[in-house]
Amino acid sequence: MHTYVVLAYKESEYLEECIKSVLNQKYPSKVVVATSTPNEFIQNIVRKYSLEIIVNPNPGRGIGYDFDFAVSCGKTKLATVAHQDDIYDYEYSDLIVKAYKKNQDSLIVFSDYYEIREEGKVYSNTNLKIKRILLFPLRSRFLASTKFGKRLSLRFGNAISCPAVTFDKDNINTNDIFKCDFVCDVD
Template sequence: MKHVFVICAYKESPYLEECINSLIRQTKKSNIIIVTSTPNPYIHNMANKYEIDYYVNEGQGGITQDWNFGYKCALEKYHSEYITIAHQDDFYETNYLSTVLKEAEKASHPLIIFGDYYEIRNGCKVYKNRLLKIKRLMLLPLRIKILQKSKWVRRRILSLGSPICCPSVTFTTHNLPDVIFENHYRACEDWEAWEKISKLNGEFIYISRPVMGHRIHEDSETTAAIGDNKRTKEEYEMFCKFWPKMFARLLLKQYSKGQQSNQLNVDKLKKK
């Protein structure tokens, strides 16, 4: 199978079934699997209901551990050329996979293929807010095909923050290491992965139109990490990978303001 969607399920998300249905309805069909380190009847019943292969991570649990476990399952059991790690709370537009594969097949050596996205807040699709505008501005250079191959360009982008939406990313397995994520971060694990991958030869393929919806809610891991200040510490460490410590602190002050966008106040957000 050329592509596998890996749904990483945790506890009993009320959005899991919506995520599953968005993957089933893709215009380009793919295998779908569910992996979890918190097995329970709810997840098991969802897998049975939709006849989805279900794998339990019996090793160490956690975000990166589950992501790596799911990636390994897709790679070893399905020999997948492309893998998308789908977050259980998110929603994928019906043309997500067809668009991703079309762009990947036009590239010479794709590393990751990712797209623009909208946020889902209190059931509303939000296409424009301050954070989304900043991320789109940061990714503007990658709209130019020739720059997608440039290590210098993508590292300069990542030196200012992480504008890549993790659940929108599809990995080209034969161009990447078998282990994508490190296990020591809780909020910046994806940024760290992009930084590592950015050093490799190949292309960061950016689809500049929204192809999926990323849900923002108070029970998400990102929101929890903000609440206990874990994210700020990790962001500082990431900036230090690119900049001297003094400049990293200055960047952190500005970047941390973006954490406010993970709150659920939608009064000033433009909805569509």
């Protein structure tokens, strides 16, 4: 029911840790690697973990197109685009699938998150507090199901962390999720 699509770019020092985290999940998700920059570094890691690599046939168009391509590479109904420098906790996909099963007409399912800094996991700072306040209306099932509630949460910016989002490929147009003509904030 769930696939992690690891979006690999060039030679990231964090790619292998990301792959280890998505392979080590309580819920047995499928894992594939998508890239617009195929190279020996990525190939070696993909071979090491016996994963499928899917190369974008239209590279160089921009990050929004890369994200749309990655979602389309999901092998199941639910797809999470795992950025190469993200690490997922052991229960992430299990909790996401359970949340989805409670509301199967969702376009996306997303979670809270923490940041990883030199000092370790950071669960609270000014940035995270502001994002949680912005997302507060979506904690209400009633508001979350209305256009008003959704727009209320987005009124001052998008506080949803892109790597914490899982897309329902049956309920969303996977060819046009991200605003590809934007230079930044495509999500």
